Each structure stands twice: as structure tokens, then as C-alpha cells.
Amino acid sequence: MLNRRLFSALAAVALLSFGSVAAIAQDRSIVVASTTSTQDSGLFDYLLPIFKAKTGIDVKVIAQGTGQALDMARRGDADLVFVHAKEQELKFLEEGFGVKRFDVMYNDFVLIGPKRDPAGVKGTTDITAAFDTIRIKKAPFVSRGDKSGTNSAELKLWKESGVDIDMAKGAWYRDIGQGMGAALNTAGAMNAYVLSDRGTWLSFKNRGDLEIVVEGDKRLFNQYGVMLVNPEKFPTVKADLGQSFIDYLVSAEGQKAIANYQIDGQQLFFPNASRDPS
Amino acid sequence: MPDSLDAWQLIITGDAALYTIVRLSLAVSLSAVAIAVVVGLPLGAMLALTRFRGRTALIVLLNCFMGLPPVVVGLTVFLLLSRSGPLGVLGILFTPLAMIIAQALLVVPIIAALTRQTVEDLWREYRDELTALNVGPAGRMATLLWDSRFSLITALLAGFGRAAAEVGTVMIVGGNIDGFTRTMTTAIALETSKGNLPLAMGLGLLLIALILVINGAAWAVRAWSEEKAG
The missing domain is CATH 3.40.190.10 (Periplasmic binding protein-like II)
Structure with missing residues (x-):
């Protein structure tokens, strides 16, 4: 057959x-x-x-x-x-x-944000002050939300900024549950702030309107x-x-x-x- | 893969990493389809030609499984093959073999369900003749499968398309390891996450082109063999 x-x-x-x-x-x-x-x-x-x-x-x-x-x-x-x-x-x-x-x-970690800086945090070296300002102005912020090292660092920084993020989160806080690259792509598309490790940021190709807005705080050590x-x-x-x-x-x-x-x-x-x- | 090059440069220059990825994609998906053929064709024909309790339920279930979410299949296979899982001793998680198994699970229902429908339709035409000739069950299955072979090519292509296009299962059970379990689809996902959108898009177009070539070849084989068969 x-x-x-x-x-x-x-x-x-x-x-x-x-x-x-x-x-x-x-x-x-x-x-x-x-x-x-x-x-x-x-x-x-x-x-x-x-x-x-x-x-x-x-x-x-x-x-x-x-x-x-x-x-x-x-x-x-x-x-x-x-x-x-x-x-x-x-x-x-x-x-x-x-x-x-x-x-x-x-x-180290760096805070990435849109060039026009809607929360007005560019240039500060105090990362917790920057986080607090973003929260007060409800400027869009992308969180990894995936229990990664960067996500843990971000949550720790909210705590050190005196912000209870579970209480404070609203439409401005976007928890995407994805990797660093995806978070940067999302932040670029939504003109949002995002915490990134410097290595991924330096090698990232689709930066669009994003740039480093806060760096150099010793709490950003990674x-x-x-x-x-x-x-x-x-x-x-x-x-x-x-x-x-x-x-x-x-x-x-x-x-x-x-x-x-x-x-x-x-x-x-x-x-x-x-x-x-x- | 070098980031600075775009996909077309990689193709033209015959980039070794790219060819490894293409070869693995084709090897995994074609092996999965081969397994699904060995399991799915007899299963489909058996369901078409036999009557037993629960047959209808089985057919509905099989049709439903054509839409199995790849990520769920991936997770299930992952938990089975994990070192802490029941089949962990095999040590095949994060290997191409695990990816073949997972894709075969996605493709078997498609091939079995489409075979069942095709063979059952043909059985209506052939019933009197095969009954008069006193052909046994195995002979009936073989005859009907053989005579519906041209229609079954479409079932195989549907299965292959599903396997080659999916990313959820191979990402989970393969782990997207560079040079070992990285396929076209997981490479596209990775380049997208690196923000390397032109390369990701180029790889996507290349994948579509490959699927087109395979479908074209299948069509040519079918046309040629139909002509030979008269």
C-alpha cells in the first residue's frame, strides 16, 4: 500500500x-x-x-x-x-x-520618560522626589508588574517615596506584566515614565521620544x-x-x-x- | 544575531544564525506535523468509520481542541516535563524535542478532525461498493484515506500553518535559547522586545514567505499527482 x-x-x-x-x-x-x-x-x-x-x-x-x-x-x-x-x-x-x-x-537603574517631561522631574537626582511628583501629577507610568528585579526595585522606590502604590494606582499607573523591552516599547507608545536598567536602555533601539530623565541617585544601584x-x-x-x-x-x-x-x-x-x- | 543589520541583509549574506533559526523552525514544525499525521489520520478515519458510545462527544471534543490555546498547551507540557513534574526524569524540557511534542499536541486535533470529516463524506459515496466487495475495517480505512489524499493535503497544510505560526508553546517549553531552541516566531518576539522593529518585521515577512513556499509546493505536488492519477 x-x-x-x-x-x-x-x-x-x-x-x-x-x-x-x-x-x-x-x-x-x-x-x-x-x-x-x-x-x-x-x-x-x-x-x-x-x-x-x-x-x-x-x-x-x-x-x-x-x-x-x-x-x-x-x-x-x-x-x-x-x-x-x-x-x-x-x-x-x-x-x-x-x-x-x-x-x-x-x-544602575535610570528613570526614562518623554522628552517634554509632563511631570517636570528632569534633572533632579532625587529619585524618590521624582516618583512622588509623578504620582501627584498622575503622569503616565509603566510598571513591569512581573516580579522581575526591576519591578522589585520600582516597588521598593515607591515605598521609599512614601507612596502606597496599591492605594495610589489609577489609570495613570499601567502594570503590563511584561519584560523590560516590552515596557520600554509601551512607554514610548504612551509617552509614559518607566524605570529601566541602564544596560537594556542603552541597547534599546526603538527609543522614539524617550530619554533618561533621572539618574545618579545611589538608591538606583543594581x-x-x-x-x-x-x-x-x-x-x-x-x-x-x-x-x-x-x-x-x-x-x-x-x-x-x-x-x-x-x-x-x-x-x-x-x-x-x-x-x-x- | 547582529542588531545593526536588517533582515534582508541577513538573508542575502547567508547569516549563519538566521539559517540555524529557520532550519530549527522548519524541523520542529515538520516533525510535529509528521507525528500528527501518524496519529491523526488513523484516529480521524477510525472516528469516521466506527460507531461506539461517546463517539459524538469525542468528535465535538476533537473539533473543540482545534482551538486549543497554545499557551495552555505550552504550560501543560512545561509542567509535565519540568524536573519537578511527572516526566522530569526525561530531562527534555528546553530542548527541540519538547517543542515538537507541544506542537504535535496542537496539530493532532486539526488533522484528526479534518480527516474525520473528509473520510466520513467519502464513506457515503463508497459505502455500497466497499460493502459489496466485503472489504474489512482496516481495508476500508486505507482505501478511504488513500482516495481522499488530495483533500487531506489541505488538512496537513492547516496543521503545518498552526505549528509554524505559533509562539506561545515554543516560548514556554523551548525557552528561546539562542542557537538551540530559538525559532522564527520566538526570534520575532525577542527582537520586538529589544525595540529592533525593522529586524522583527523582516523576520516576520521571511516566515510568511517560507509558509507561502511550502503551500505553493504542496499545491504543485497535488496538481501533479492528480494529473498522474487521472
Whole structure:
């Protein structure tokens, strides 16, 4: 029967693709749960080929918000987390999901807004005053709303501004539940303010009428940390390969590579690793 | 993928990253359709030719599943394949295999439901003849599937279109890993989020062009084989 032959041909195709997939799965590779900012800023595109050339290890990055990335590791679906919300990270360690946490690098958050600056906050270096003014003037503000590191930082800044955001939010406060790039696209389309990490902003291509309106406040500090997922909780964690990536990130060589990453002559991340876990 | 280039430059210069993405998209979606054919054609034909309790309910359910939300299928497969899930020991989450499984789940109902309708319509025409010739159930299924093969190509194309165009499941179960599980649709979503709208749009047009080529090829095969079959 001709259609039998067709079936067996299709079955062969299916089996072949299974086979090639299984072959790929046995490579020397680790899965890193990381954040949209490290991916969207292009840091991994720059750093991972260098690491691969040195060690032969493939690093597979799943880029999500910090909250999601930690949850992914809590299910045992990652070997490493590389994120930026220290309180959430320490909680993750306390719960026993992580082994040790190492500082890797920092950059800072910036408040982005429309050039015509409807809330009139441009030029101040007091981020909490700027937040309070935006709230009083009900100027459009886009929130990530996705439990990411940037979202956590934003919520913390509202608190430090003396604003109970759950009470104060209205039509002006737009919680979009999406990544950094999507939040910037939305802010651009709605002439809204938005808190962004500097790396994503520098590499973002669709700026339209947006610019940095507030920067330089020390409360805008943004620390990145890396942790190995606890192999005692999940025996499938590739502890050795994962540890080599951590060792590389905090080594003098890895730190120098991070410092060398630039866009248009601007450095995006500032290495500050110490060999001691926090 | 370099951001500074637009999609057409990437195509013309034969950018390796772009070809990896295109190859993976086609491999995943075609494998999903292949699995769906192996499962869906016999299932559809069986539903068309047999009568049993609950058959009507099963048909309604199958038709309804043609509209399964990809994001729900993605989430379900994700929870099953997660290390903490029942199939976690397989370790296939965030691999192309997981994406094939998820897309196959989306495509099986489409192919099975359309096959069921096609075969059932043809059965009305063939019933007397096949009954008179005393053809058994397996023979009936094979004959009817074979004789409706030209109509079934449309079912396959509908299934392929669904698989190639969706982003929800492959994003969740594949993880959009650069060079490993990044497909056309997840690359478009990523470039959009990077604000790289011209590249995102260019990739979108390329995807549409690929689907057009495949549909054109299917049409040509059909026309050619219809002519041969007389």
C-alpha cells in the first residue's frame, strides 16, 4: 500500500529528528536562568562565545524576570541563576535552593520618560522626589508588574517615596506584566515614565521620544548575583560545569571581559565580584 | 544575531544564525506535523468509520481542541516535563524535542478532525461498493484515506500553518535559547522586545514567505499527482 509507505517514511522522519535531538541533549552544556536585562542588553551574546572558546561548555540562557528565573530554579529546571534582586536571592538561599551567592557586577537603574517631561522631574537626582511628583501629577507610568528585579526595585522606590502604590494606582499607573523591552516599547507608545536598567536602555533601539530623565541617585544601584542551584535538592544539576561558569564570572579574566562590553563607547556593566560568597 | 543589520541583509549574506533559526523552525514544525499525521489520520478515519458510545462527544471534543490555546498547551507540557513534574526524569524540557511534542499536541486535533470529516463524506459515496466487495475495517480505512489524499493535503497544510505560526508553546517549553531552541516566531518576539522593529518585521515577512513556499509546493505536488492519477 502506497499510504503505508508514506506512513513509514513520515515515521522515519519523526524518528530521525528525535535522534538528532537526543544527540544534542548530551552535549556539555548548562542551563542558566537569567534576566531579560542580561539578554536584551547583549551581554550574553558577547560573553558566552568567549567562555565557550575557553572551556567548550555551552551555556543555554533562559531569559525571564528575576522572580520567574528563581521559580524555574526552584523546580530544578536550571543549573544556575544569574539575577538582580538581592532580597529575593537571599530568600532563595535560605530556602535551600541555592548553594552560595556571588556578587558579579552592577549597573544602575535610570528613570526614562518623554522628552517634554509632563511631570517636570528632569534633572533632579532625587529619585524618590521624582516618583512622588509623578504620582501627584498622575503622569503616565509603566510598571513591569512581573516580579522581575526591576519591578522589585520600582516597588521598593515607591515605598521609599512614601507612596502606597496599591492605594495610589489609577489609570495613570499601567502594570503590563511584561519584560523590560516590552515596557520600554509601551512607554514610548504612551509617552509614559518607566524605570529601566541602564544596560537594556542603552541597547534599546526603538527609543522614539524617550530619554533618561533621572539618574545618579545611589538608591538606583543594581547588583547582579550568581548562584549554583543546590545539587542536593536536584541531583540533575550539573554542579561541576555550573561551578566552572561561576568561577569564570568572578575570575579576573571574566571580570575584565564584563568590563570590556560596551555599546557606542559606553560600558554597560561594572564588575565587582568578590571570591567570598554573601 | 547582529542588531545593526536588517533582515534582508541577513538573508542575502547567508547569516549563519538566521539559517540555524529557520532550519530549527522548519524541523520542529515538520516533525510535529509528521507525528500528527501518524496519529491523526488513523484516529480521524477510525472516528469516521466506527460507531461506539461517546463517539459524538469525542468528535465535538476533537473539533473543540482545534482551538486549543497554545499557551495552555505550552504550560501543560512545561509542567509535565519540568524536573519537578511527572516526566522530569526525561530531562527534555528546553530542548527541540519538547517543542515538537507541544506542537504535535496542537496539530493532532486539526488533522484528526479534518480527516474525520473528509473520510466520513467519502464513506457515503463508497459505502455500497466497499460493502459489496466485503472489504474489512482496516481495508476500508486505507482505501478511504488513500482516495481522499488530495483533500487531506489541505488538512496537513492547516496543521503545518498552526505549528509554524505559533509562539506561545515554543516560548514556554523551548525557552528561546539562542542557537538551540530559538525559532522564527520566538526570534520575532525577542527582537520586538529589544525595540529592533525593522529586524522583527523582516523576520516576520521571511516566515510568511517560507509558509507561502511550502503551500505553493504542496499545491504543485497535488496538481501533479492528480494529473498522474487521472
